[in-house]
Amino acid sequence: MYRRNIEIEWGRVAKIIVALVISCAVGYFFQPMVSKNKDAVNTVVTIFSILAGFLIALITLISEPTLRQAKDWRELQMMKNTIERKLLRQKILFFMYLLTLGVALSTFLIPDNFECARMWVESVFLALATFVFIASFGLPGSLMKIQMERYSAAMDETKPSILKDIDKTIESD
Numbered sequence: 001m002y003r004r005n006i007e008i009e010w011g012r013v014a015k016i017i018v019a020l021v022i023s024c025a026v027g028y029f030f031q032p033m034v035s036k037n038k039d040a041v042n043t044v045v046t047i048f049s050i051l052a053g054f055l056i057a058l059i060t061l062i063s064e065p066t067l068r069q070a071k072d073w074r075e076l077q078m079m080k081n082t083i084e085r086k087l088l089r090q091k092i093l094f095f096m097y098l099l100t101l102g103v104a105l106s107t108f109l110i111p112d113n114f115e116c117a118r119m120w121v122e123s124v125f126l127a128l129a130t131f132v133f134i135a136s137f138g139l140p141g142s143l144m145k146i147q148m149e150r151y152s153a154a155m156d157e158t159k160p161s162i163l164k165d166i167d168k169t170i171e172s173d
Contacts, residue, residue, distance in 0.1 A: 019134040027127025034122050038108075044129050045104050051136055052097040058139065059090045061146050090142070096132045103128055 034040045103125040110118045159167075 019131050022134065023127040023131035026130040027123040027125075030126055031119060031123040034107075034126055035119070041104050041107055041125070044125075045101060048097045048100050048104075048129070048132070051139075052094060052101075055090060055094050055097065055139065058143055058146070059087065059094070061143075061150075086142075093132070093135055093139075096128070096135070100125070100128050100132050 103121065107118070107121055107125055110121060112118075
């Protein structure tokens, strides 16, 4: 049986746990601030709609630097898992944006006589919006990394042949 070695990034796990704790606290303690407050919900909906559009643009950029950087089929094959991981993280974040928007919509659909259900949905909405907002702080870093990979790929493409020959010589030694 094939078993895949999974390396756990403990720093990333710690960030997720901290974000979950903060999000749950915000959802619990600040729920009264969004209760029946259409302006607050609409503001969050607007923010996440913009972030979702930005994220789609980011997803379209993720694989381009790798495609340009790879020298042959073997290198592309080796980079495939890295690209899949990057895309998966962005895909999960995008679906979380959509989930946040869906929960926001549900806050408007709950009848007034279901006050307890409304409070829970508003708490979940606020906690989810907080968590996804915190998770979005990684987007600028992702975009910067992609742009730097594009820059490196462009530098490699335009590097004078004499420097490429020197690099090959160094690699073979």
